[in-house]
Amino acid sequence: LSSDDLKLLDFEASAPRAQGAKEEAIRAAFDISPVRYYQRLNLIIDTPEAMKIHPTLVSRLRRRAGKID
Numbered sequence: 001l002s003s004d005d006l007k008l009l010d011f012e013a014s015a016p017r018a019q020g021a022k023e024e025a026i027r028a029a030f031d032i033s034p035v036r037y038y039q040r041l042n043l044i045i046d047t048p049e050a051m052k053i054h055p056t057l058v059s060r061l062r063r064r065a066g067k068i069d
Contacts, residue, residue, distance in 0.1 A: 001044065001047060001049045001050060001053070005040075005044050005050070006053070007029075007030075008030070008037070008040060008041060008044060009041075009044060009050060009053065009054050009057065009058075011025075011026075011029055011030075012041060012057060012061070013054060013057050022034075041061070042065060045058050045061045045062055045065070045067070046062075046067070
């Protein structure tokens with residue numbers, strides 16, 4: 001994973017839960033749209049490296065995305 005990917009995972013682990021606040025935080029932290037953020041996040045959570053680094057977070061995100069086998 002790249003350093004940007006790791007930052008994204010770390011951000012997701014501690015991001016605000018309120019939708020509007022999270023969208024603002026995404027724009028402030030990464031200077032990308034929330035749509036792009038979630039596209040990248042969905043790619044990252046499919047990697048074995050992400051599962052090794054943040055297993056609980058990645059498992060939760062994969063369940064939410066319907067990606068659990």
